Amino acid sequence: MAKKPTTTRTLDSEVARELEKALDLDLSNDVGSGDLDIAASMEDLEAQISQAADELAREGRNQKPESVVNQSQVQNQAAKPAPKAKPAELRPVETRNGAQPAGFAPANDDRQKDYKTLLHSLNRRASNTIYWVVAFVSLAWFAGAGGLANLLFGPSIWRIRTLDQFLARPELIGLAVAAIVPVILFWAFAAMIRRAQEMRIAAQSMTEVAFRLTEPENLAQDRVMMIGQAVRREVAAMGEGIERTLARAVELETLVHSEVNQIERSYSENESRIRSLVDGLGSEREAVVTHAERVRASITGAHETLKDEIGAASDIIRDSILNASTKLSMTITNSGDTLIDRINESSMSIFDSVEGRLDSITDRLSTSGEAFASLLDTRIAKLTDTTDGLTRSLTDLLDDRTTGMVSLLGGAARTLNSEFEASLNGIERTLAERGQALISEFQTRAEALDTGTQKLNAALEARARQINETLVERAREIAHTFAESKDTLSAMIDQGKTQIGADMADIVTSTSSMLEARASDFAGRMEAARHVVSRSFDSDIQRLADARVGIEEAVENHSRKLSESRERMAEAMQADLAKFAEGRAGIDAAVTNQLQK
Missing domain, CATH: 1.20.1270 (Substrate Binding Domain Of Dnak; Chain:A; Domain 2)
Known part of the structure; x- marks a missing residue:
């Protein structure tokens, strides 16, 4: 029993990889894997076959829902009973985001990818707003220092052209230090705040991963059930579809x-x-x-x-x-x-x-x-x-x-x-x-x-x-x-x-x-x-x-x-x-x- 979660996670990862390959697979790749790289002639072939599949797809949508296997067969594969499912519709790739029928979603539905959601949460980045705020504060601080220098020392400071002239006036050195050191402190505080935000996001991601790892077998079981039901529905429509295609x-x-x-x-x-x-x-x-x-x-x-x-x-x-x-x-x-x-x-x-x-x-x-x-x-x-x-x-x-x-x-x-x-x-x-x-x-x-x-x-x-x-x-x-x-x-x-x-x-x-x-x-x-x-x-x-x-x-x-x-x-x-x-x-x-x- 101690190795069951590991086996379930392995099965889940393999099923997820197979589903991702199936979703990313295109007809051009299938043709290429079968040594059918005909370039422009293959496009003409696809265009010729398109009319044959048009009628097949339209008639496939009009078919009535078929009965799935009985309750006993479903219980042999999963602990939960499987409801009656409708046959899968032959939808184009562009319409996968449309409305799905009631009950279980198809196995190739790209909207239910928890691992992608997890990856998205792990790839989150902290906001750069603090850097913009510090930049505006630094500019305001430099502007205030310049105005104070003009108020205290008059227009003579604007006539300084060399480093020797600047070093000859100690009050200007102190004013420069007072203008630069706080800006450095501002940026240090900003870096610390940005790092704290990143640590908080990492903690949240680790918490989500921990919650998901508590019950890994439920997610794998649902996916296996959905795959079996999708295979049954699609195999029934495949035979008639092949005949109509011929x-x-x-x-x-x-x-x-x-x-x-x-x-x-x-x-x-x-x-x-x-x-x-x-x-x-x-x-x-x-x-x-x-x-x-x-x-x-x-x-x-x-x-x-x-x-x-x-x-x-x-x-x-x-x-x-x-x-x-x-x-x-x-x-x-x-x-x-x-x-x-x-x-x-x-x-x-x-x-x-x-x-x-x-x-x-x-x-x-x-x-x-x-x-x-x-x-x-x-x-x-x-x-x-x-x-x-x-x-x-x-x-x-x-x-x-x-x-x-x-x-x-x-x-x-x-x-x-x-x-x-x-x-x-x-x-x-x-x-x-x-x-x-x-x-x-x-x-x-x-x-x-x-x-x-x-x-x-x-x-x-x-x-x-x-x-x-x-x-x-x-x-x-x-x-x-x-x-x-x-x-x-x-x-x-x-x-x-x-x-x-x-x-x-x-x-x-x-x-x-x-x-x-x-x-x-x-x-x-x-x-x-x-x-x-x-x-x-x-x-x-x-x-x-x-x-x-x-x-x-x-x-x-x-x-x-x-x-x-x-x-x-x-x-x-x-x-x-x-x-x-x-x-x-x-x-x-x-x-x-x-x-x-």
Whole structure:
């Protein structure tokens, strides 16, 4: 009888350790102990099994209480009679703090852990309030000492900067000692009070331990009874739960196959949509290339037509300038001949008039005398010389004017011809450069469009291959995981049949709690994955449509720019022709003015 308390305490400690292990045990640890560390695949397995346990947990809660063993069987295990207990509910881990049924609490109830309460009482610490009080008192004491020093010794103490100055005043040393020593005593009293509080707490803890050690067999007996009753209740629910779990596993397999088939159908539909969109893009690309060829042909035709028109206009202008030069030369020649004829006629008339007058004068002089005859001869000679000089000067002046006008007209014609040829060459070169730049830019844009289409096709093909590989890999993982899960579940069922103790109850509780907690997670993940795939395909299709619209807008913008550049070129040519017409009119006006002069 002397060893009975020790044996009871040993049994109590062992039962407590087993219960603590069972309570702290999680399904992930069980799987790890059975070499089932599958990481992410195990999470998928748990999510798949969660729906199977959801129905099991709900139906387990609705079961009626079962009768426990009779009074005689209970008396064989414990001195006290055991009341009728209800079957344990399959609660999740998060709801262990909820309300428990009447009678005995379950064996895995973490609220009844006396040893944890004892440990909590043993780990209590004394309050730190005394230290804060002493700190405030010390600060108040230092403040009072400073105020007293200022009152007694005035502001001179605040001018001390060195230790020698401080030691030179003994009254300050006494004041410092009077300020520091009481503070040290305060902290010593505080440490003593804190130690006294710790001793009091230790005495209380030892008293509680002594009270608990007086009757250790009662606590162990209650725990053993609760464990036996919990095992009986849980074993009854375990058999039916295992069968329902197997049935639900078959339903899960059917559900997984249906989901995989649905994903394959959606993938096929999206693939067909993408292929139709790619075909549409190919047709659009061909249409763009055809339109580019048409634009290039129209630009080439317009360039040739413009070149022919400019050549015809230059020929017409050259012929007009040559005709004007010929007419100007003929007009100048006729005018010179007319002027020379007029000068000759004027000279002849002057000579005739002079000759007539000379005859008359000769007749008169013959009558006037010989003296006057010599004077008349002298005057006639002078007049003849003057007339000859004037005639030669007028002839030279007319020749110089005619030569200068001809050279001026020739230089102006050559300058106008060279400027017109330079302008025509510049216009032709500008048109050629503009046309070549426009053609090269359009070719660059067409090549960029081809490259973008190829990249888009490659990206779509890569995306389709990636989705196909992901789906295949996912299906393989699901099948492999389901097979492994089926084997693991069979092993766990065999182990559960062999173990009727606390491990079986904890496994059932942990499984039911995990299945309830993650029942909706699997459906949510599958739905979210399906929505993510649908949104991804929709976003890809929308981007392709946006790219198609952008390509159409770019082609329309290029066509509009080409038409605008063609109109600007036509306007520039019309402006140049107008300038040529104005230059021609100016030349005609200058020639007319020169002729009039």
